[in-house]
Amino acid sequence: MATQLTLTALPDIPLVEPGDDLATIILDAYARADLMPADGDVLVIAQKIISKAENRYAHLEAIEPCPAALALADRTRTDPRLAALILRESREVLRQRPGVIIVEHKLGYVHANAGIDRSNIVSDDEHDPRVLLLPADPDASARGLRDTLRKRCRVDIAVIINDSAGRAWRNGVIGFAIGCAGIEPLRDMIGQPDMFGRALERTQIAVADELAAAGSLLMGQASEATPVVLARGVRFSASDVGTAPLIRARHEDLFR
Template identity: 65%
Template sequence: MAERLEMYALPEFPLIQPGDDICTLITAALERADITLADGDILVIAQKIISKAEGRYAHLNRVEVGTRARTLAERVDKDPRLVQLILDESVEVLRTRPGVVIVEHRRGYVHANAGIDQSNIQSDAKDPRVLLLPEDADASAAALRRSLRQVTGVEVGIIINDSAGRAWRNGTAGFAIGTAGFTPVVDMVGQGDLFGRKLESTSVAVADELAAGASFLMGQAAEGTPVVLVRGARLPVAEVGSESLIRAREYDLFR
């Protein structure tokens, strides 16, 4: 594990439009900050800029609302059009209360309102729009990693992060919805503790830990720093995505 960790929020990152090349924008931001990528660096990317670049907008006035969405919208006091999008992006509704619909997103993670967001996006009051999560955040992370390797010749890891609430805890924290280039969960079973006892069930969600630290630097309002460079994590390269972060349903005590 790392003995020292450094995090840099890349400054002056531009507002993202559909079709923008995130790789080009990141390399330009690194150059402005006088930072050279090194093997083993990890870039944490806010989900929002990936979604924007991929054009993952939905216009509320164009949503066809079904009976189920209308019924649920009355119960949770939300716009029926938004509720329809939440249902479209999900495989199951797990919990509800006024203002919130907790679902299992179709990519597997449990999320409030399917991660659909209205903050920090440009929208016309006459034709309001919202931003959906990436279609496949692991694929987006892997593609960005390949592009950066081609441009820089450097092997980096990628985390696409979002923020969410947690069971039994107040406040939101960053977590990884997509990864590439390293193992997101480190299994420590069998390793000894300070007193020589063998660990029996400990695994560390390193991707989520780094996502949360980066989220602190990114901020949640008007900071405009959606990319954070993490240096010193010393994680081995692996060609895997984020699937191992999702707990199997039979072990999920909150369902």
């Protein structure tokens, strides 16, 4: 059992542009940190650089709001074009009030504004602002990056893509996994004995979310510019199941 976990923000990651080779960027950052990729490494990577590399930008000037978007924008005092994008990226609006739109993203997770973000984004034209959407398939993004790193380095690395979200029962945002590859995201301990031999009845550990949150501590939320965090010493099982096991079934969700 691992008794020590180390987290290292890989240094000097450049601003990522569409089409950039993230594997090369990450390996260069390993070298700058005087580190070599090793079996068991877990890379926690900010969603934003994945989306930028995949050109998941949307220009607000190109959006024509539908009647539903106009109504949502009026109720929440939101830019109607942004409201239209939020609806396009979502299955359902769950909660709303002025300044807040909580949705179920079409990929299944619940958070604000469908993960659409304007922070730390340079617009090509100040009269045509752009926003950044989540990756179209974060699990596939994680698998693709992991496969490339494994081929180049000949080591077994796991990849977690994280984003930030609030929680229904606590203040503040926290990092959570929206994509992963090479790691079992949910460790089921039901039936295992506790310290006194009693069988655990409900315990499941969201391993990928815990690592996503740990990585967020070093990434920060503003101008830190450290979007890749290396975790070493993690005890995990390999899996290519992705993040689906982390999403609670709707009929079990007491907050809806």
